[in-house]
Structures are given as structure tokens and as C-alpha cells.
Amino acid sequence: MCSLLCCKEEKEVGRHQASGECPYCGGKVEAVDVAIQWRFCFLPLCFPFKRKYFCTLCSRRLVLDNY
Template sequence: MWLVWVCKEEENELGREKAPGSCPYCRGKVEAIDVEGQWRFCFLPMCFKIKRKYFCTLCARRLELNYYAP
């Protein structure tokens, strides 16, 4: 059995901006990064998404936004 990897995800950074709040680990500033992601299957685009990721500028950790609805 021979398996060939033909799927690939590409990410391009669209922009950066300051986000409100501070890092819960080191109290550094938080930065929001808009990322454009695209899945390709044999060089054909299959899925296209724009995501927002949050990072700490001091400790470089990836932060997640947890929202709990009442």
C-alpha cells in the first residue's frame, strides 16, 4: 500500500492590530493577526477561510478566546 500526500494548507498573513486585554500568563500585550487559509487538493483550491488568531507580544504564546453564553 502506497499513500501519497496530496493535500496542503497555505496560510497568508493579512494584517496585525492591537487587541484589548493582556496575556493571562505574563501580562504582556495581545496582538490580533488576520490569517487567510486555503486548503488545496492536487493544486486545486478546496476551502478558503479567514481566521483571527491572538498572540502575546512578550511571551509569543498563542491565546484562545473562550466565550461562554449565559
């Protein structure tokens, strides 16, 4: 019987400085490009890329509000 195993792996692809400042401490914002790989029974399924934003001073993850 095959055990169904599903996991998610994140790998950092690159970093660069983003515009703006942290609303909490006023520090610089850094954009991190992340490749996400879903695995099902050790077979890779997809490789979506996401961009996450962090403050370089207080290390908080910042979320953009798109209106």
C-alpha cells in the first residue's frame, strides 16, 4: 500500500531592495523571490514563484494591500 505523502518546499531565488519603508519601524524593505515546490510521493508537481517583502531592521513580513 502506498503512503500518500505531500510536502511543500520553499527555496530562496533572489533578494533585492524594494521601494518604501516599514510602517512599524521605518526601516528599509527587502523583496525576496521564493520558488515553491509541491511534492506528492516524491514527485515534483509545480514550481510557482512568489515575492515576499520583509523589513531589514525589525525582520517583520510585510503584506501589500492591493485596492
